[in-house]
Amino acid sequence: MGSALKNVYLLSCVMVLLPALIRSQDFTCSRATYYGSPDCLGTPTGACGFGEYGRTVNDANVAGVSWRLFKNGTGCGACYQVRCKAPQCTDDGVTVVATDYGEGDHTDFILSPRAYGRMARPNVAGELYSYGVVDVEYRRIPCRYAGYNLxxxxxxxxxxxxxxxxxxxxxxxxxxxxxxxxxxxxxxxxxxxxxxxxxxxxxxxxxxxxxxxxxxxxxxxxxxxxxxxxxxxxxxxxxxxxxxxxxxx
Structure with missing residues (x-):
């Protein structure tokens, strides 16, 4: 009887953990940092050639991405969900658009200051900035531009x-x-x-x-x-x- 109850308990644990494992498999582990910007927006001189669009698109939640994501320019304009793993971080993180190329300390993302801060919970973004570099997980997601055609x-x-x-x-x-x-x-x-x-x-x-x-x-x-x-x-x-x-x- 005890063995049967133990097996039922283990099965229930597997059933609870399985959805979480499936969700986590969508994400890739990496690191992210941010670049200096006086207005916290993106840069108009990014390697993608977007100009002013690259500074303000997606409410300036933009990023320079590593070579493997930049893909010689093919990766320009791709959207990613990036969420950090520090105690100050939210569960959802931030959605960013790849507008530039850049690599830091084993990072896949160099975020605009605005995007980096939006990974944090309310009122603790300053603590997140103090880290400089944080562990993150990310996944490619569809871009959405309401009201805009290509x-x-x-x-x-x-x-x-x-x-x-x-x-x-x-x-x-x-x-x-x-x-x-x-x-x-x-x-x-x-x-x-x-x-x-x-x-x-x-x-x-x-x-x-x-x-x-x-x-x-x-x-x-x-x-x-x-x-x-x-x-x-x-x-x-x-x-x-x-x-x-x-x-x-």
Missing amino acids: MFKVHEHSKYPEYLAIVILYQAGQNDILAVEVWREDCKQWIGMRRAYGAVFDTPSPPKGSVSLRFQVSGSAGVTWVEAQNVLPSDWKAGAAYDSTIQLE
Whole structure:
């Protein structure tokens, strides 16, 4: 009788622990720190090339990520749930967008000061900052941008009409942009754009007239091509962002 009760007790313990173990398997253990910023926001000079968008997107909850997450720029725009393990930390942590490349003391994340502080419970963020580096666990999650479609920004270094560089903003879902191509009407074919750096793609000879682009997406549906017809006007301007009307999930 005692043995049977013991077996029932052990089984109940396994049943209780199993959901917790399954949840923890979604996360990867690592470390995180934060960088200096006078306004606690992100940096407009991040390696992804997002500019001002990289400073303020996601309410400035942004991060520089390690090389294995940066993935030579393919990881730009990815979203992660990051939660720390110190006593001052909340259970949910913070959701951040990868906008830069950076590695510290065995870290996968160098967070904006705002994002780092939001891992903490109310009124104890100062204690968390004092650690400098904390143990964390993280997982990739879908990005959500309510009210925004995917947008194509013409990079500030573009020179109309000889040189075009673009960066893709508001990349929703859990997707990676692998490649971008531009339609050349004169030769009736798609021509690959170069990944200049980070999330910036360019071409030295953009087509005349309005510009159609297509981009290769790797996500839950596999690898697919998505077209954005005439997404840039014929008089596109450096620094301007153009709505694609496309929603990635």
